[in-house]
Amino acid sequence: MNGSGPRQEGAAAPAAGALHAGPHTPLAAEYPNLLACVRCGLCLTSCPTYVLSLDEAEGPRGRVAMARALLEGRLAPSPDLVRHELSCLVCDACSAVCPAGVYMEPIQIALRATLESGLGGDRPPHSPWQRTLRRLAFRFCFGSMARFRLIARLLWLYQHLGVRHLTRATGLLQLLRLQRSEALLPEIDARFLMPRGEVYPAAQAHDQTPPHGEAHAAPPTVSFFAGCIMSTALAEIDRATIRVLQRAGYHVANTAGQGCCGALNAHGGDLHGARDLARRNIAAFERDGQAPVVVNSAGCGAMLKSYAHLLRDDSAWAERAAAFSARVQDVTELLAGRDLPLRRALRLVATYQDPCHLAHAQRVTQQPRALLQRIPGLVLREMRESTLCCGSAGIYMLTHPHTARQLQQRKLDCALATQPDIIVTANPGCLLQLQSGLRERGSPVQVRHIIELLDEATRA
Amino acid sequence: MNQHDHKPSTPALQHAAGGAEHDWRLLDLGGESREPALQHTAGGAEHDWPAIAADLRRLLPASRIIAGPAELQAYAHDASFLTQLAPHPPNLAVIAGSEDDVVALVRYCARHTLPLTPRGAASGQTAGCVALRGGIVLALNAMNRILEIDVPNMQAICEPGVVHAQLNEALAPHRLVFPPDPGSSRMATVGGMASTNAHGMRAAKYGPTGAWVLGLRVVLADGTLIETGSVSSRARQSSAGLELTKLFVGAEGTLGVITRLRLKLMPIPPARAIVLALFDELDQAGEAVQAVYAAGIVPSAIEILDARCLRAVNLYRPGTGLPEVEALLLFEVDGNPPGVRYDAEQITRIVTPLARGVEWSAEPARIAALWEARSVVGAAIGALRPGSNRAYCGEDICVPVAHIPEALREIQAISAKYDLPIATYGHIGGGSLHAGHLIDARNPDEVRRVLLVADEIHRLALRLGGTTTGEHGVGAVRARYMPAEHGPALDAMRRIKQALDPQGLMNPATLFPEDVPPDLPILPRQEPGA
Numbered sequence: 001m002n003g004s005g006p007r008q009e010g011a012a013a014p015a016a017g018a019l020h021a022g023p024h025t026p027l028a029a030e031y032p033n034l035l036a037c038v039r040c041g042l043c044l045t046s047c048p049t050y051v052l053s054l055d056e057a058e059g060p061r062g063r064v065a066m067a068r069a070l071l072e073g074r075l076a077p078s079p080d081l082v083r084h085e086l087s088c089l090v091c092d093a094c095s096a097v098c099p100a101g102v103y104m105e106p107i108q109i110a111l112r113a114t115l116e117s118g119l120g121g122d123r124p125p126h127s128p129w130q131r132t133l134r135r136l137a138f139r140f141c142f143g144s145m146a147r148f149r150l151i152a153r154l155l156w157l158y159q160h161l162g163v164r165h166l167t168r169a170t171g172l173l174q175l176l177r178l179q180r181s182e183a184l185l186p187e188i189d190a191r192f193l194m195p196r197g198e199v200y201p202a203a204q205a206h207d208q209t210p211p212h213g214e215a216h217a218a219p220p221t222v223s224f225f226a227g228c229i230m231s232t233a234l235a236e237i238d239r240a241t242i243r244v245l246q247r248a249g250y251h252v253a254n255t256a257g258q259g260c261c262g263a264l265n266a267h268g269g270d271l272h273g274a275r276d277l278a279r280r281n282i283a284a285f286e287r288d289g290q291a292p293v294v295v296n297s298a299g300c301g302a303m304l305k306s307y308a309h310l311l312r313d314d315s316a317w318a319e320r321a322a323a324f325s326a327r328v329q330d331v332t333e334l335l336a337g338r339d340l341p342l343r344r345a346l347r348l349v350a351t352y353q354d355p356c357h358l359a360h361a362q363r364v365t366q367q368p369r370a371l372l373q374r375i376p377g378l379v380l381r382e383m384r385e386s387t388l389c390c391g392s393a394g395i396y397m398l399t400h401p402h403t404a405r406q407l408q409q410r411k412l413d414c415a416l417a418t419q420p421d422i423i424v425t426a427n428p429g430c431l432l433q434l435q436s437g438l439r440e441r442g443s444p445v446q447v448r449h450i451i452e453l454l455d456e457a458t459r460a
Numbered sequence: 461m462n463q464h465d466h467k468p469s470t471p472a473l474q475h476a477a478g479g480a481e482h483d484w485r486l487l488d489l490g491g492e493s494r495e496p497a498l499q500h501t502a503g504g505a506e507h508d509w510p511a512i513a514a515d516l517r518r519l520l521p522a523s524r525i526i527a528g529p530a531e532l533q534a535y536a537h538d539a540s541f542l543t544q545l546a547p548h549p550p551n552l553a554v555i556a557g558s559e560d561d562v563v564a565l566v567r568y569c570a571r572h573t574l575p576l577t578p579r580g581a582a583s584g585q586t587a588g589c590v591a592l593r594g595g596i597v598l599a600l601n602a603m604n605r606i607l608e609i610d611v612p613n614m615q616a617i618c619e620p621g622v623v624h625a626q627l628n629e630a631l632a633p634h635r636l637v638f639p640p641d642p643g644s645s646r647m648a649t650v651g652g653m654a655s656t657n658a659h660g661m662r663a664a665k666y667g668p669t670g671a672w673v674l675g676l677r678v679v680l681a682d683g684t685l686i687e688t689g690s691v692s693s694r695a696r697q698s699s700a701g702l703e704l705t706k707l708f709v710g711a712e713g714t715l716g717v718i719t720r721l722r723l724k725l726m727p728i729p730p731a732r733a734i735v736l737a738l739f740d741e742l743d744q745a746g747e748a749v750q751a752v753y754a755a756g757i758v759p760s761a762i763e764i765l766d767a768r769c770l771r772a773v774n775l776y777r778p779g780t781g782l783p784e785v786e787a788l789l790l791f792e793v794d795g796n797p798p799g800v801r802y803d804a805e806q807i808t809r810i811v812t813p814l815a816r817g818v819e820w821s822a823e824p825a826r827i828a829a830l831w832e833a834r835s836v837v838g839a840a841i842g843a844l845r846p847g848s849n850r851a852y853c854g855e856d857i858c859v860p861v862a863h864i865p866e867a868l869r870e871i872q873a874i875s876a877k878y879d880l881p882i883a884t885y886g887h888i889g890g891g892s893l894h895a896g897h898l899i900d901a902r903n904p905d906e907v908r909r910v911l912l913v914a915d916e917i918h919r920l921a922l923r924l925g926g927t928t929t930g931e932h933g934v935g936a937v938r939a940r941y942m943p944a945e946h947g948p949a950l951d952a953m954r955r956i957k958q959a960l961d962p963q964g965l966m967n968p969a970t971l972f973p974e975d976v977p978p979d980l981p982i983l984p985r986q987e988p989g990a
Contacts, residue, residue, distance in 0.1 A: 035901050038850050039539045041583040041647040045623060054602035054621075055534075055555060056582070057526065062534025065547065069533040074547070080528030099839030100850065 025117075026110035026271055027071050029313065034071065037064045037102045043094035048389045048407055049087055057084045060094035060104055067111050077115060085111055087400060089393040090267050091356035092302075096363065096387075105302075105361065106309055112269030145228065145259045152232035155188050189235040195226045197256035203246045203341075221251040222334065223288040223327075225281075225295045225304065228260040229428050237428075240455035241296045241331055247458045248338045253291065257284035263303035266310070267394050278307045279317060282324045293324070296331045296451055298427035299394065302361035304328040330358060331451060332426060336367035342457050345377030350453075351420040352380060353411065353434065354387045355427035368426055368450050375457045381418040385410070392433035408437045415445075422446045424453065494954075494974040497964025498575060498593070507574065509551045519564050522557030524602075535597045536590065538582040541853040541910070542937050543590050544901065545981040550577065550591035555599045559677070559685070559719040565598065566717060567683035575968045578713040580620065580652030583644045585852040586935020588656070588712045592969035592977055598717060600651050606630055607720070613694045614725040615674065620651025620718050627723075636725040639666040642931070643838065651718050657710035659931035661761040662792075664889030666726075668931070670709040677720035678708050681961035689722060696724060707956070712933050713967040715960045729760075729794035733804040733822040734830050737815040738785045742766075742865035744814040745787040749861060749888055751810050752791065757803050761792040762889035766868055768844060769837050769883045769896075776840030780833055785816055787868075789888065790834055797822075834885075841883045841896040848898040851907075853937060854914025857921035858892040858930025867924055871895055874916045878909040892930035908984040915983055937982055939973045 043060040044050050050059030057066070063085055069075035088108050095104045202219035222245060230238050245252045262277035281304070285293055295301035305328045311321035350372060358364045365387070372380050391397060391407030412434065415423050423438075423445060425431055434447045513527045526532060529549075536547035556562050569576045575595030582589050591597050604621035611634050618627065625645040627638055641660040642648050648658065653669045654676070666672075674696065675689025688704040708715055739745040749762055765773070765788045773780050782788065789811075793803040804820040812818050821827060842848060859867045868884055871893070875882040886893035895917055899906040918928045918941050928934075928941045942950050954972060957964075969976050976982075 032847065032902075036849060038852065039537045039544070039582070040644065041539070041581045042644075044581065044647055045626075054604070055524065055526070055531070056553075056599065056601075057528075057531035057534035059534070061537075061582075062531070065537060066530045066533050069530070069536075069547065075530055075533055078528060078530050081530030084531060084534075099836075100842065 025071075025114045027067065027107075027114040030067075030107050030110045031071060033103055033107055034064055034068045036100050037061065037068075037098075038100045039065070040099065042097055042099060043102075046093040046097045046387075048089055048091060048093065048391075049403065051388065052403065052406055058087060060088075060098075060102075063088055063104075064102060064107065067107060070111075082115060085115070087403065089356070089389050089391070089396050091389040091393060092360035093356060093387065093389065096360035103309075105306065109266045109269070109271065109274075109310075112267070113271040116269035145231075148228045148260065149192055149194075149232055152188055152192065155233075159188055188233050191235055193226055193231040193235045193238045193254070195224070195231070195254040195256055195258050198254050200242050200246050200252040200254070202249045202251050219249050219251050221253055221288070221291045222294045223253045223255045223285050223291045225258060225261075225285075225293055225297075225300060225328075226254065227295070227297045227300050227428075230297050230300070234428055234431070234449075237296060237449045237451060240449075241294075241451045244335070244340075244451055244454045244458055245294065245331070248335055248340055252294075253288050255284055255288055257287075259284075261300040261303040263299050264394050266303065275310060275314070278310055278321065282307060282317070282320050285324060285327070286320065290327065292334060293328045294331050294334055295328060296426070296449070298330065298355035298358035298362070298364075299429060301328060301330045302357035305362060330362060330364050330367075330426070332358075332367040332371055333362075333364055335454070336370050340371075340374065340454065340458055342374060342376060344457050344459060346375050346453060346457055347377040348421045349379045349381060349419065350422050350424050351383045351415050351418040352386065352450075353383070353390060353415060353423055353425045353430060355425055355430050356387070356389050356393070358426055359387045368424075371450065371454065372424060375453060378453070378457075381420060383414045383418050385414050388414075390430050390433050392427075392429035394429060397429075397433060404433070408433055412437045412441065412443075416443065420445060422448050422453075424448050424450050426450050494972075496968070496972075496975045497958065497962065498573075498968045498975070507551070507572070512572070512574070513552055515568065516552070516554060516565065519568060520554065520557070520561040523561045523565075524555040524557070526553035526555065526599075535579070535582075535599070538584045538587055538589050538935075539852050540585045540587040540590075540935065540937055541851040541914075542587045542980060542982060544849075544851070545907065548587075548590050548592050548594075550597040551594050553597040553599055555602050557602060559603075559679075562598070562600075562679050562717055562719050563683055563685055565596070566679045566681065569596065569965055570682055570963065573963060573965065575965050576717075577967050577969075578651075578655070578717050580649035580655070581623070581644075581647045583647045584652065584656060584933060584935065585855055586656075586712075586929075586933050586937050586970075588933055588935030588967070588970050589652075590936075590969075592936055592980065593975075595965075595968070600717070600719075601649060603719070604649075609634060609636070610694060611636065613696065614727075615694060615696070616723045616725055618650050618721050618723060620649060620654075620721065622650045624648045624650060624653060631725060632728070635728050637728045638672060638723055638725055640669040640672055643835070650721055650723065654709050654718060654721055655712050656933035657931070659887070659890065659892065661763060661887055663892075663931070664762055664887060665758050665760040665794075670706055672724045673705055673709055673721060674724050675722035676705055676708050676718050678716040678718055680716045681963065681966050685719070686716075693722075710933070712935065712970050714957055714971050715966060717966075729796075731797040731800040731822065732760075732792060732794045732827060733800045733820055734827045735789075735791040735793075735804055735807045735811070735818065735820040736830055737789045737791070737811045738783055738817045739787045739789065739814065740785055740816050742787050742868050745789055745888070746862070746865040748789060748811045748814045749864075751814070752807055755806060755810055757793070757806055759791045759803070759807070759889060760794040761790070761887065763790040763834055764788070764864070764868075764886055764888040765790075765834070765837060766872075766884045768881065769841065769885045772840040772842075772844045772883055773833055773837060775843040776836060777833075782833065783817070790830060792827075837883075837885050838894075838896070841898065844881050844883060845898045847900070849901045851897045851899050851901070851910045853897070853910065854917035855894055855896070856892070856929045856932040857895070857917055857926055858890065859921055859924045859926035861888070861891045863924045863926070864888055864891060864893070867893060867920065867926075870920050871917060874913055874920070877916075878913050880906065880909055880913055882913070887930075890930065891926065907981075911981065911984045934971050936969050936976045936980065939971055939976045940982065942971065942973060 047059045056062040090108045242252050262274035266274035305325050308322040308325035311317040390411040391404035397404040516525050532549035535553045536549040537543040577591045578598045579589035601621040603619040605619045608617040641662050642658045657668050657670045659668045677687050770782045770784050791807050808820050881898045883896045897910050899910045928938045
């Protein structure tokens with residue numbers, strides 16, 4: 001075997017120095033991850049965009065192949081590369097089934113950052129001014145919780161001062177082609193949850209049996225990750241989460257200084273913004289010691305758990321990030337092993353839709369189901385394709401409305417086939433995506449976050 | 461579709477001719493080096509591909525034409541190590557949407573001398589669906605309808621892109637099953653399974669895919685659409701004429717494109733049991749298999765895992781707790797409940813004197829747990845060397861059952877000689893062995909060594925009286941062994957190929973060594989002066 005370059009057919013995989021996109025691009029750091037793909041194709045039937053298109057370039061194996069070709073200099077950035085890579089929902093269904101351990105999310109984040117930064121070649125997916133605008137939007141919206149709350153408050157005003165009525169009635173939304181996006185907006189909660197470091201005490205009445213042979217210990221403390229969308233638009237779900245945790249016998253710290261998890265930045269290719277947010281959250285939660293960090297948004301939880309990977313090459317932060325990620329738990333993971341004062345029966349037929357970032361990214365599928373089955377009176381019916389993405393996927397429903405809608409309709413068909421009273425999920429994106437679809441169909445079926453049901457069932 | 465033009469034809473052998481004019485050259489099956497029918501340089505460079513793409517968009521209304529530089533990279537591989545080292549994007553890919561489109565495409569290719577490579581799930585390990593000589597990849601995965609489940613006649617009519625697991629999921633409510641069961645069930649297409657004559661674990665009792673294909677619709681290289689196994693027949697057997705179905709099964713797309721399959725089904729056996737046996741010596745495992753057959757028992761599957769596989773499973777799934785002995789055998793028996801119990805008890809009785817430990821179970825949960833240990837092996841092998849990659853080469857030999865212990869020992873000797881870990885598992889009931897090599901794909905010396913390992917394993921199989929491929933096929937990677945494996949029979953294959961595909965356009969880099977481009981990394985390059 002001679003030491004030939006990557007362009008030559010028959011050469012071995014190139015050494016890192018020969019990489020076209022350069023050893024300093026974010027994608028180069030994922031080269032071992034790309035090479036791990038043995039191209040067996042097991043991922044294909046789990047990939048939403050492949051299932052819809054049956055085009056290899058719209059599947060995980062093809063996306064890995066294209067990224068590898070880009071990195072090895074066999075391919076220059078091209079419109080079709082950008083189209084196929086950006087159509088990935090980053091749902092990680094492929095990672096969850098991969099026998100070779102390929103991990104798609106960091107590949108997509110690195111690839112998007114490489115393309116956005118122009119390092120991947122001379123044709124990034126967006127024009128310079130579009131890029132600046134996107135970056136500003138990401139940084140502006142998610143960089144500071146104060147600003148995020150301001151935007152959320154403006155949306156609340158829009159919804160409550162008659163402006164929405166006006167724009168809908170006048171056809172202005174249709175004119176701007178925004179009617180679908182607008183329909184996805186959640187009803188903004190009037191009362192936001194602001195993490196200020198306050199601690200909500202464990203419920204007094206709760207009788208948590210102490211382990212054998214131990215004295216009655218003080219209730220454990222958990223740190224609550226409030227989230228940006230959760231703490232504003234869906235603040236009532238945050239408050240319900242805190243109540244359920246209290247009733248489960250936890251002191252709940254609403255940790256000060258926390259902000260957005262950075263998932264939307266990362267998936268949009270803004271790696272710097274995502275890392276800034278990660279460092280800020282890690283520093284904020286370090287003040288709570290070793291307490292578990294509890295999350296009620298699957299997307300945020302997956303991102304927080306991947307801080308270890310995101311900052312692995314940052315010598316000052318790698319260790320702190322790993323320690324932080326190890327503390328993160330989805331609220332269903334935490335509660336599944338815990339006694340709950342389930343006082344009320346909920347006579348409902350429910351079907352559970354697996355959020356991708358819980359089922360695939362965090363491999364949490366049994367705990368939410370076990371919790372639902374513990375609720376007296378509730379009947380759980382499994383839907384087909386429960387783990388196929390609903391199309392929400394962060395801002396995917398805005399950037400790829402056609403694909404998102406196909407997945408939304410497919411998901412609703414599967415869910416409604418179980419003839420449920422409610423569809424239960426555990427992630428804000430899925431919640432809004434399913435709600436808007438049901439509203440459009442005029443269906444009486446409700447969508448609920450699992451914690452809302454636990455809140456109702458444990459109410460005194 | 462009006463493909464069946466009935467031209468009056470003259471009998472090849474004149475009725476009055478007797479034997480005097482025999483062409484005795486037919487018996488001259490010499491092994492001189494051959495020219496490929498399609499010249500190697502013909503592979504695409506001189507064609508106007510944008511114009512061809514435009515033609516095809518017009519000609520193939522139900523299909524999609526893939527022509528972008530990035531998306532063609534998605535069609536540049538299968539799971540073979542060859543295409544890991546040397547991806548070959550085609551000039552165009554066509555995602556076929558209908559049989560009519562396939563006919564039109566094949567005719568177009570014949571008229572313009574364009575190489576055409578059919579592709580199913582591309583889960584193969586031989587580069588058999590990769591356009592190594594350029595041209596068009598014909599993706600059949602989107603032709604994935606189950607057209608009919610004929611329950612009373614126990615047959616399914618499928619398009620080639622139906623995924624195996626999805627077929628059996630659709631059959632389950634009818635209590636029917638398509639028995640061939642490759643490990644790649646969740647991705648493999650039935651068209652690909654037929655084209656490679658895929659086997660799987662239960663081939664020990666039920667045979668290969670070919671045993672379950674009753675008829676095919678095939679587009680020949682000139683665009684003629686034929687139906688094998690008697691036109692519109694639903695018979696479950698036939699003696700009518702040459703077995704053309706079997707000709708296209710295992711042909712790897714070199715003779716035509718399969719566009720429809722008529723598959724034979726059977727009722728799902730009502731009961732199953734598994735016997736697990738642990739052995740301190742490989743020879744005892746081999747003896748156990750022969751003793752079970754000698755007792756008149758035909759297990760539905762017999763699987764072997766070697767010591768490295770057992771360690772891998774324990775590392776990958778801590779808590780599995782498999783004893784790390786020399787070999788583990790899994791016998792599966794199926795049928796009616798009393799028969800299954802009888803067989804399982806008999807196997808336990810026969811194997812006990814040879815084994816360190818034996819257990820059997822008919823509990824579905826326990827059976828699932830034991831098959832789980834078997835099914836994760838392929839992935840678990842990676843745990844033996846964190847950060848390494850599986851290299852699929854020399855991965856599919858089949859040796860006479862009596863030589864399995866020897867083959868396993870030899871493979872370990874090869875592993876030691878080249879200092880690369882190899883974990884071996886396989887369908888011992890049929891003698892099929894899968895060697896899993898672990899390498900660092902970024903290390904050129906390990907790449908060189910693993911290619912030598914693959915070559916030695918292929919030669920080992922031939923030396924022991926076996927075959928270089930038990931169930932994956934030849935493709936490009938094993939074509940070099942075909943003269944040694946088949947002798948003059950390879951020439952008979954060539955003549956069939958020549959008769960059906962005179963221009964050599966159908967999957968043109970598969971099966972025949974002279975058709976495979978030189979300079980592919982199938983063997984390491986010779987160092988100058990080495």
